[in-house]
Amino acid sequence: MKTNKFLTSITIALIFSVSLNVNAQDFSGLDKSPMDVASFPSSYKVSDKLIKIAYSRPQLKGRSMEELAPAGKVWRTGANEAAELTLYTDMMLGGTKVEAGTYTFYVIPGEKEWTAIINTDLNVWGSYFYKQENDVARLAVPVSEGKESLEAFSIAFEESKDGVHMHLGWGNMRIAVPFTK
Incomplete structure (x- = not known):
């Protein structure tokens, strides 16, 4: 009899603690710069992708692009x-062969051209810990409007006829980064 009461008490305590954890779960609101993914081919029905990029999408909100992505940095x-x-x-990427795999993708904005950078560092916040010695490839690409x-x-x-172009756009700035096969 004592064993039954003990087991019943433990069972009730476990159910109560599990239900508290479920109800106490905190879910954050929407991110101000939501994550997005672009890929080629872009159809979600095609699983045989050539290239994909996961990135967050900041908004201008009355600010200049130069404030958010300073030239030369x-x-x-x-x-x-x-x-x-x-x-x-x-x-x-340009004349550099980049092996299949996952990389970080940085750019250096400029007035007439941007430099596209493929780097081996992964799981990094922003560009605060960027290390040039880990670059795999760099290519200067022209800016258009x-x-x-x-x-x-x-x-x-x-x-494109020889591969895929990755288009970046913000404000009126446009660049096309050519990836060839």
Whole structure:
């Protein structure tokens, strides 16, 4: 009889503690710079991707792009964590072969060109811990001007005759980073 009461008491205590944990769970609100993923091919129905990038999408909100991504300084390519680029096949960035794998993707903004950087460091916040010695490839790409202004930083891929172009846009700034096979 005492064993039954003891087991019943323990069972009730366990159920109560589990239910408290479920009810006490804190869920954070939406991030001010939400994460997004762009890939090629872009259809979610295609699982055989060539390239994918996970990044956060800061918004201008009345600020200048130069405030948020200063010229001449390494930028994380978005907000929060540094953007993570995954290549599912070996590709070329400029004249440098980049093996399939996951990397960080940084840029250095400039007035007439931006430098695209593929780096081996992973799981890094921003560009605060960027180490140039871990760069795998760099390529300077020209800046062009878009017809419409984009409030949120955006990345999209487009097939090209020799590979894939990764388009970055924010405000009226546009750049295309060519990845070739």
